[in-house]
Amino acid sequence: MPPARVHQALVVENRDAGRGYFRIVLRAPALAVQARAGHFVMLRVSENLDPLLARPFGIASVLDRRDIELYYRIVGRGTSLLRSVKPGRSLAVHGPLGNGFPAPGKGETPLLVAGGSGFPPLLFFAGRYGRSAHLFAGSRDKACLPPARAMRDFTSRVQSIHYATEDGSRGTCGFVTDALAAYLQRPAGAGRPVIYACGPHPMLAAVSRLAADRGVPCFVSLEERMACGLGVCMGCSVPVTAGGYRRVCKEGPVFDSREVDWGGQVSLQGGRQE
């Protein structure tokens, strides 16, 4: 893991990206050069004491080796304050944090499964290892899919894109796992499939079950509330099959899906952003 420091990052851009998302670009060269797919940052949206805590965001891209790109939706006071931050201001950002995705091996075909607002780390992954990858993007309806700009970036980075919406307004009608299961029945090409998934907990649990049934390796990036991002507050711990808990910020956020005890969580609320 690279040394993670607190950087004063210049806000280069912060604007509406459509479909309820905002895209913020932060200039932090020392952080950007160390960032790998699956890493996240802790971003303080204000210097005030309320809201007090920094928010975790998965890195969506590194631009020109000096900027990081993040996407967020307004889900609470923190993100609504973030929305009002103008370019030219600087924000404290801590990172890169976490373990990141393992690189795909030779002869492996990455299947990226993005649910809800879980697409940013997969966008980063697609930029590095996307050439032979296939994206499965799922949401309730068309309006909740990743924003147009992110989809454009995915399009230029992966081989194919499969949509699934629960109301059928785009792509397959049903869950993203249905589209993924259909693909696994008749995979395109000869590569061994490996799943990389990020999204809401129930979706990850379903993807994990499907992967186990089909004997496909599966890595999931978990989203949990965090206070520190450093492994000290123990606030983001999730139950694991080996017994006890693992910290999403330190041992994760990426786990082999077999490690995670999917039934053991009392609540299904995730919430990387607020």
Place this chain on the structure above:
Amino acid sequence: MKRDLTKKPDLSVDLAGIRLKNPVLTASGTFGYGEEYRDIVDLDRLGGIIVKGVSARPIKGNPPPRIWETPSGMLNAIGLENPGVDVFLSEKLPYLRQYDTAVIVNIFGYSLEDYVAVTERLDGVPGVAGLEVNISCPNVKAGGIVFGTNVKASFELLSALRRRTKLPLIAKLSPNVTDITEFARAAADAGCDGLSLINTLLGMAIDVRSRRPRLANCTGGLSGPAIRPVAVRMVWQAAQAVRLPIIGMGGIMTAEDALEFVLAGATAVAVGTANFVNPAATLDVISGLETFLAREGVASLRELTGQVRMT
């Protein structure tokens, strides 16, 4: 008063026989075992580190969700997750011993026997400067708060530990009591060398849509700047009641916050939740204290301890 801005003010303090180069410690549970901060904080610069609570045996902790943000604060119900005293001694303490900083070990148990076992294990261990006894964790049923909210139980527990160790013994008191001075006196009578206060305030938050508590544990401990006025008041009350040195804590974010505690009667201070928000908060507090004393022409921080003016 003569102002000599070229001379660095003296921040050193004597805390229950533990010499600290400056009064800034890390509050237990907010700084891990030090190593987690090595990329950010030069541990040599800290007055001391109060490590995450250690128990006789490993503890798994509570199910998630374990934390919830509140106005200028946060609730937590971690459940004292820790690897146990054996792992602490074999894997955590050797790392900390490389640094020139006082290591105070926070200990807790679920029964008197548990507390005794961990105390005896740590007694006389080189590199351990003192013990902070957690009798005030609100998040575990048997341990902690059962002792910490009952004066007689506090006295008996602390007396029993006093007989088992020569190490400086610091009682970490709960704010979830009507009269903090009774507990401060009980700790003094039991032979403790110092007090830490305050631990978190018992709190609760509810998701109005699901109608469920925000924390799986239902209730949790409130920390952060939201609790600072309560903490300053309790430090002041305890300082009036007993002569023991006090480590003041509760929502310290800046040097000015730390000075409030010192003026109220704290010999040293601990930075807690601020470590999550600003990982370099301890260093900022130390340099802020230096600047403040130099500007005010105060030669030593010790001159300010308990010097709040009432008239």
